[in-house]
Amino acid sequence: MGSTSAHGEHSNGEGFGRRDLIKRSAALGLIAVPTMSFLSACASGSDETTKGNESKVAVTKENPFGVAKGGKLDVVVFKGGYGDDYAKAWEAAFDKKWGTTSSHLATQEITSKLQPRFNGGNPPDVVDDSGAQQIKLDVLAKGNQLADLTVVLDAPSLDDPSKKVRDTLMPGTIEGGMIGGKFVALQYVYTVWGLWYSGKLFKEKGWTAPKTWAEFMDICQKAKAAGIGGLAHQGKYPYYINVAIMDLIAKKGGLDAMKAIDNLEPNAFADNPVALEAVEAVYELVEKDLLMPGTNGLTHTESQTQWNQYKAAFITSGSWLENEQLKQTPEDFDMQFLPMPVLPDSKLPFEAIRAGAGEPFIVPEKAANKAGGLEFLRSMLSREWSTLFAQQANSLTVLKDGVDPSVKLRSGTQSAVAALKSAGDNTFNYRYSDWYSAMGTELENASNELMAKRIQPKEWIKRAQAAVNKATEDPNAKNNKRS
């Protein structure tokens, strides 16, 4: 028919002609294309046994892991809000001290770059396993891919060899790196979560930062009257609105309410009036129409930028917000951190905040230069390296007093540090999303429906409890317990 050169070739009376055959096999070949890419994504590397680190270097007090001089160190970092300049500075310092040659890979695609290497048994020596495409820690731990970092905690601190590293860390750092009862991840960046507002906007409107949920709702109402949204959230990623819901639960019900969720108790959400009250409080924002218009469908950058343009009074986020929004924030915006306001009769005070270590650095169990990797982590917990990080990445580390006082902080970070100080021991941090990825996702889906007014708080509670119950079937559920 027309356009091909195959004219007349099929008139040989043999069923269907050659042209049909070619056409059909071509079609079958095409069928293979979409499925193939997914199928072959499933193919793993061969099951190699690694030789491990065979270098025999004397273990001394200065060299507690036996790092061989002049070896190689393979470092992979997530290049996100913190950039990767800090890592380059670290590697240079490490190479100088140990005579090693560091290879540096900074990427956002941690999973696709490293998954084949973990499977092939040739992972890097140090990984900053972070970002949207991080390899989930619970998954790595399940596969015995993570080195036990307890040895780093028990090694002498570089700044003061009379102290152990574990005694130089901010509270919660060790707990934050435990998976299945083992310390396997060094969560290096100290983060606080809560609400954020513009000091400038509040001054202009004569609003004061709210301490109770009622005062918070009041400001949201005033904002609406002034033609702007009350609360903005990063709707496409419901992780953020869950910060508000879960913080309200923890503050109202105290640490027990939080642990009940992390420990997958049968009454973590169900028949728990505290949880229902928290969800209802957040839902009131939806019912009274106090969300920034359209915020439910926006990405994190879209909605944060809208907030930077004074389209909403508050936004939920962690303390990476300031660094992430550096370019979009007006000069005089005066970013301020606010702990989550409290519901009546809350067990924790207003000052209490979700705070903890984030940005997990790991050493793979099968790393070729495991000693080097461990030594690298120990060096990160020195004042010199911690200050390097604060300078290059504009954020705090988990090292106590780890930043040289000469480093000047921006307004948002400064307010976060102040909030942290007034919180004192009143900090808390959830673990469920690291421990149970699927449960975290379920809670996020439920919150997305809640914010879009498609389900009611009671339905949210039902779905959340179902997610908790399902997570108890996870083989890690028996190891992940907190008290």
Add this chain to the structure above:
Amino acid sequence: MSHVANSKGRGGFIAGFLILPLALYLTFVIWPYIQTFGYSFTNWTGQSPTFDFVGLDNYSALMKDEVFGGALLHNLLLLVFVPTVTILISLFFAFMLNAGGRSGAGGVQGVAGSALYKVIYFFPQVLSLAILAVLFGAVYRSDEGGLLNGFLTKLGLVDPAHPIEWLNEPNFVLWCLLLVVVWHGVGFYLVLFSAAMQSVPKDIYEAALLDGAGRAQTFFKVTLPLLWDSVQTSAVYLGIAAMDMFVLVSTMTSGQFGGGPDHHSEVMATVLMRNFLYFGQAGYACAMGVVMLALTLILSAITLRATRREHVEF
């Protein structure tokens, strides 16, 4: 040289060329298929070389997996609409561009400026899916800054305080994605059908015209039957695209690897990837891959068979 020797030598020559591609095909296409099949019987996490054999557990879990079931339904829905809508629109435009005009001497030519339209229609095909996702992300943006919302607000059809959250509406999200696929595909199939139409001898059209056939009659009685091979091939191509959809869904909708809100835009590929890379259930994901392969093969065979027609010769 004798005729026989000649053909023998040619056979060896051709085989020499085929061995290497065949080996590559076996290594990089067939072997991963077999491996995947094997992994689908294990509890492999995807991040470690160790795993246990679990028999048919993954498949029985898959039967009960509501999310995967929903994703399958969405894929089938797309399978019905993507090829039908795209082909109908492309055919209509191609017909208008090639035989829609009536003023010329022969009576068979496109509407005025059809050459230009053809170029313009082809533009979307040049864009990669990643760019499309960004482009339509801006169109469907859920606040006033979105093109659709901005436009509807200006017309007074949408309240600026309550813009439509296109990709966050369970009832809209799949249709919004469908529109992107159709928008992307129409240009290509239009050009494909145009080429096929142009190879139809003009005298057939002229004869039809002389016999008093109207425009619709010309299309259904002359153009469509002569184009059937192209339509059939297009249906298979588009069917495959509808079974995939991974790039658009994963980048445009909410959730890990997309699929949101609340699984309303889930397709099999997104469920597979989430289980594979995020939940650490690679063995389970491999079982999904095997099911996808089987379904795609079955559906393609059905499409080819159902659209089989007598060949019209000219």
